[in-house]
Amino acid sequence: MRHHGEGYVDGIDYDHGLYRELSPAQIAFSLLLKGYRPPVVGPEGFHYAELGAGHADTSSLLAAVYPHAGFDAVDINASHIAAAHRFAKDACPGNLRLLEESFAEFAKRSDAAYDIIALHGVWSWVSAETRAILLDIVGRTLKPGGVLFLSYNALPGKAAQMDIRKILLEHSLAGTGDWPDRIGKALSFVERVVQQGARDRPETAGLVAEVERLKQRSANYIAHEYLNRDWTAFYAGDVARELTKAKLSYAAPGLMSDELGIMALPAESSALTEEADPVYRETLRDILMNRGFRRDLFVKGAERLSARERSEWLGAMRFALLVPPGDMPQAIVTSGGRLQLQKALAEPLIAALDEGPRRLDELAAMPSLAEHGWQAILQGLTLMIGTSHVAPALDEADEAACLDSVARFNAVVLEHGRMGGELRHLASPVLGNGVAVTKLDALFLLARSRGVDPVVFASDQLSALGQTIGDGTGKPLSADQRIALLREHERSFSTTRLPMLRKHRIA
Numbered sequence: 001m002r003h004h005g006e007g008y009v010d011g012i013d014y015d016h017g018l019y020r021e022l023s024p025a026q027i028a029f030s031l032l033l034k035g036y037r038p039p040v041v042g043p044e045g046f047h048y049a050e051l052g053a054g055h056a057d058t059s060s061l062l063a064a065v066y067p068h069a070g071f072d073a074v075d076i077n078a079s080h081i082a083a084a085h086r087f088a089k090d091a092c093p094g095n096l097r098l099l100e101e102s103f104a105e106f107a108k109r110s111d112a113a114y115d116i117i118a119l120h121g122v123w124s125w126v127s128a129e130t131r132a133i134l135l136d137i138v139g140r141t142l143k144p145g146g147v148l149f150l151s152y153n154a155l156p157g158k159a160a161q162m163d164i165r166k167i168l169l170e171h172s173l174a175g176t177g178d179w180p181d182r183i184g185k186a187l188s189f190v191e192r193v194v195q196q197g198a199r200d201r202p203e204t205a206g207l208v209a210e211v212e213r214l215k216q217r218s219a220n221y222i223a224h225e226y227l228n229r230d231w232t233a234f235y236a237g238d239v240a241r242e243l244t245k246a247k248l249s250y251a252a253p254g255l256m257s258d259e260l261g262i263m264a265l266p267a268e269s270s271a272l273t274e275e276a277d278p279v280y281r282e283t284l285r286d287i288l289m290n291r292g293f294r295r296d297l298f299v300k301g302a303e304r305l306s307a308r309e310r311s312e313w314l315g316a317m318r319f320a321l322l323v324p325p326g327d328m329p330q331a332i333v334t335s336g337g338r339l340q341l342q343k344a345l346a347e348p349l350i351a352a353l354d355e356g357p358r359r360l361d362e363l364a365a366m367p368s369l370a371e372h373g374w375q376a377i378l379q380g381l382t383l384m385i386g387t388s389h390v391a392p393a394l395d396e397a398d399e400a401a402c403l404d405s406v407a408r409f410n411a412v413v414l415e416h417g418r419m420g421g422e423l424r425h426l427a428s429p430v431l432g433n434g435v436a437v438t439k440l441d442a443l444f445l446l447a448r449s450r451g452v453d454p455v456v457f458a459s460d461q462l463s464a465l466g467q468t469i470g471d472g473t474g475k476p477l478s479a480d481q482r483i484a485l486l487r488e489h490e491r492s493f494s495t496t497r498l499p500m501l502r503k504h505r506i507a
């Protein structure tokens with residue numbers, strides 16, 4: 001088993017994936033909601049760094065939707081950066097620098113000044129020395145007013161998983177064979193241990209569910225999550241205190257669904273946190289909700305907006321529907337409890353957004369919504385953003401500015417998919433963000449762009465990739481059955497998902 005000098009796993013690549021919460025539009029909304037001035041990310045350009053970027057899937061998509069900005073993606077893993085280079089050469093407009101470097105090497109030479117730095121999936125998985133290097137980079141290179149997105153394993157929710165991690169690590173270290181083989185065997189052993197543990201100590205039964213979850217994940221994910229030399233979960237307050245060394249203070253949740261958990265906390269629980277200072281309050285909330293993962297936004301030189309500035313910024317922001325109108329749930333289950341979406345507000349709000357992206361001020365002026373008031377509409381939007389049914393959108397000028405770069409990016413993603421590539425997100429110039437598509441939908445889209453029959457095209461491409469379609473009992477479908485099934489899928493794609501992709505100007 002190999003680790004880089006700095007203790008991080010080597011020899012097995014991380015999964016592909018897009019983290020929508022890293023988009024400047026989402027970050028700006030979260031900060032504004034809490035009354036902080038977001039970094040300026042308009043057409044005049046800004047500078048963004050992703051440290052520990054993996055395959056740089058998120059950075060490369062953001063480079064396409066913000067062609068006037070500059071992106072630096074740093075990663076120690078040569079195989080990640082090599083693949084990212086190959087992809088970005090064709091897909092990105094030349095504003096993404098891919099740096100195959102350790103954080104220590106990057107720290108020595110970096111003199112750039114960033115508006116946004118993202119550290120996603122890194123902080124808990126590196127040593128204290130590496131965190132000190134990261135803190136130094138952030139402290140020196142984040143501009144005053146800049147924002148850090150930081151995710152990490154949190155206490156108390158992650159504490160229970162320390163047992164799983166310990167067994168996975170020891171078992172993989174002692175094992176033989178390649179990574180996936182060792183991980184498969186270690187996971188089977190962990191399963192036996194936690195099942196036995198649950199029989200002897202019913203209070204550990206939750207670990208069985210965690211092992212079940214891990215069985216659905218790839219060996220690549222498990223290696224990067226659990227098999228680094230370091231794996232530390234933190235109390236939110238301790239992380240916030242550490243970051244004051246880089247002049248950063250906690251500002252806002254980095255993911256709106258986390259905010260919903262807090263909104264849903266029962267009044268008695270919220271009352272227990274009222275006396276606490278804002279940072280200690282976060283720790284108390286985590287304890288009350290047993291949270292195990294956090295995504296936080298920290299700002300350097302936390303500048304508060306006046307109430308008037310905040311409402312002007314938010315009022316001018318556009319919002320877009322992410323899903324067809326019928327898909328919006330009434331009740332929302334969060335880590336803090338249930339929230340109810342008021343039908344009287346939700347229905348006209350969704351109907352208005354179904355016509356296209358709208359500014360908050362525009363929504364508040366609509367006859368169908370005016371009676372609810374600006375504040376209640378903002379709250380409704382916040383709930384729908386938290387459930388990923390609505391998203392902040394780019395303004396018209398930024399949308400127009402990225403049409404060409406997004407079209408190029410999406411064409412490359414679709415072609416990669418045809419060749420068996422694992423990227424599953426297309427960029428939307430409306431959202432300034434990515435939208436997930438299935439492998440099949442990606443083939444249907446590619447066929448349409450080529451003007452050929454989507455069903456025949458998808459069938460041929462799947463065959464070329466060696467993919468059969470089963471009848472549910474393990475028997476492959478005949479050629480006719482396969483075409484009939486794909487035709488059904490295509491019909492459903494054309495009537496449900498395609499109209500949404502058109503609204504997002506992806507198709």
Ligand SMILES: C[S@@+](CC[C@H](N)C(=O)[O-])C[C@H]1O[C@@H](n2cnc3c(N)ncnc32)[C@H](O)[C@@H]1O
Binds near residue numbers: 053121126130
């Ligand atoms: C779990 S992955 C997260 C990737 C990406 N941020 C994401 O969320 O998809 C962590 C990444 O950090 C990189 N990394 C870990 N230690 C590093 C170091 N000391 N210097 C540079 N990169 C490092 C790893 O190679 C890996 O790609």
